[in-house]
Amino acid sequence: MSAVLEVDRLTKRFGGVAAVDGCSLAVAEGTVTALIGPNGSGKTTLFNLITGYLRADSGSVAFAGKRVRRPEPTALCRRGLTRTFQQARVFGSLTLVQNMVAAVQQPRRSAFRQAVSRADRERAVGLLEEFGLARLAGARADQLSFGQRKLLEFATVLMGRPRLVLLDEPTSGVNPVMVETMERHIRELHGRGLTLLVVEHSMPTVMRLCDPVIVLDHGSKIAEGPPAAVQHDPAVLDAYLGT
């Protein structure tokens, strides 16, 4: 399987601390790859670097085989790389449908066309139905619960027909029923060919969903492999237990 995302010796320092330190990893197409590590190991920073929200000090990123010279969120999204945020960010003052349609890739000259075309709306409602949010289609996004926002955020990034989605802690802060729902969606989308890189703290979720698992500590990769193997890797245990 080819690598849809390759990170090569990426480094980012804040003051004297290297949040990401010479990190190299690859995500194979068609997998649900987990990115785990103790707190402060640099996972979210890595996401920010890959998607262009932060500028790396050194190192490079390649997406779909092509090196990305200057990662920039908008351009990357249009190429098929998108992400969610830990805090479940949505466009609060817009309705769910508007939220979804905002993510539809459109050429610049469509700026004066109608905001929500029939085709867009149908696609949006379709996706919302899949995620169980269709009955709230016309409600304002800031009226959603945290779990519903996470679902909306996930649904929204799919509107752009991405190739790789970086999920930042999809099951954190939600009740067990919602965890199950999220996992189901991830599995389903994976089945349809989507590649996912998931930052997760919940080991059970990782064990159930992901293969391979990449472990980060102090900003670089310390282990990689199928979940069972990683679980027993002494280096990984060390990192988490801090001996």
Place this chain on the structure above:
Amino acid sequence: MRTVTVPGLARGLGFTALFAAFPFVFTESWVVNIGIFTVMYAALATAWNVLGGFSGYLSLGNAAFFGMGAYGEAILFQHISIGSGYRPFWVLPLIGLGVAVAVLPVAWVAVRTRAATFAIVTISMLFIAQQLAFNLHSLTNGAQGLVMPLPPFPNTTFERPFYLAMVAVLALSVLLSWYVASGRLGLMLFAIRDDEDRARGLGVHTTYAKLFAVAISAGLTAMAGGVWAYYIGFIYPQFAVDPLVTIGAVLMAFLGGRGTIWGPTLGALILVPAQQYLAFSEGASELYLVAYAAIFLGVMLLMPRGILPSIADLVAARRSSNGAHRADGPRAEMPEAVT
């Protein structure tokens, strides 16, 4: 095609008709004069709102566009002598377009910065515009100002053509405002306002959207400036590019409800007559600065969303407390009441 709702259309045509009929009903000069400034500020506030209200990027340099429009008119007559009469009105669209295009380079630099820096850059632009007005003697005549040709309108209804021209600019502003809000550009701007970083991550062309909004805002403001120049007759740098014009427009948009279509007009309808009255009765302009400040602070702290959205909230609260438990509200699609 966009859905033009019947109530929306009725509002648009109705208000335009009301505004247009005003000088035929109230014919005294000083009343129409207040009307001109009210409509002017309504247009300015509506234009400001396209960028400031929809995208959340507070531009504090709109007076620069105003001045550019004013000087544009005057320079066209000074240096190219287009003739007078109604001609100054016909060239307005040209001025609007011209200014909209002219500001693009600087706007491009400005919109790539984040909201706080952007506001500051626009303030700087304002002062630079004023400096240029003072210093480009060959073009603007510096501190001596420029003179517009004398309008040939009869004394009794002198103000009327200017008033109607302003109404035309206001109508255009509201129309464009609605067109943008109901279109994809509006969606992009609202997304930017809510969470720009996320919008970028979803593939929204944020720079492009902001530039468009700046251009529209600038063009409309410039047109209002053009009418003003012809009405006043002579323009000086410190009045054509006056920070208080910006502050006034922003305050009115805030008061009426930024992000709505008619909010800015409402704000102008409330504040301009009040301001004119204050200036008239108190005389000293310094005290009206303090009054402005007090009103502004009051609005910020007590009613930060402005009048129209606050009313909409009250109505929605009333409706839901009456047991009408509908998560998908009927009007939730169009951003009429979105802030």
Place this chain on the structure above:
Amino acid sequence: MHLVVQAIILGLLTGGVYALMASGLTLAFGVMRVINVAQGAMIVAGAYVSYTLFTDFHIDPFVSIVLMAPAAFAVGVLLQLVFLRPLRSDEREELSLLVTWAIALGIEGVLSVMYTTTYRATLPGYVNDSLTVAGYRIAVVRLVAFGISGVILLLLYLVLHRTRLGRSIRATVQNPTAARLLGVDAERVSAYGFGLSVATATAAGAVFGMVEPFNPGSHYDLISRLLTIVVLGGLGSLTGAVLAALVMGVSEAVLAATISPTWSSLVFFVILIGVLVVRPQGLMGATERGRL
């Protein structure tokens, strides 16, 4: 060449005063993400108070700084409590701009009523003296102004780096969440930070009043320059503000001497645009957050 060096000297001296004026502005932004557009008006108010103390009570400008500081600090804390704290934090940056602009208008209005629009200047005895060093003339007033600015900036630096309050302020600027977790009371730090920023403003005002004639409307010109300096240096960076102030001061003076005084004030804007094209976050600004 002589002209240019003379201009550079003048520029450095002016830049030092600008640096003091801008320091409060960048501090306010760094601590609370508040853009204090009223900084210019507060500087002018400080100039007026210092002027009155000098003209009517014969109190030396340096002494007036010491006298004004506690009152200014208190006023700053009060303003922050009443007008800035109620603003919702997600909109605070933009709204603070409008709120502080309103405050600036209010200050301008009050000053206009109290003092009218006549230009004033604080004119100590040595106002017309000048030194000649290595063939270059240096106005004593400007040297004194530069000196005082330097001293106060140094004091500010010491407060920020050697006191508990200063450490709390710096921590809040760099990482408010972490600071809060470490027990820093963000609200109190914001209030004191703003108080400090107003105190530096009035001190800067006293200095400003010595080197330039001023009236209530002067705050517009001032704030536009200060904002440019702070953006250039990177919002929230004190070192950046000082550097930017010196760069701007020198550029303006050199341009005024070599090309023309009327166009020299545009140099601020040109440099700003130039830098923003390449670095939208300013010279020292981080894209994430400023560093004091």
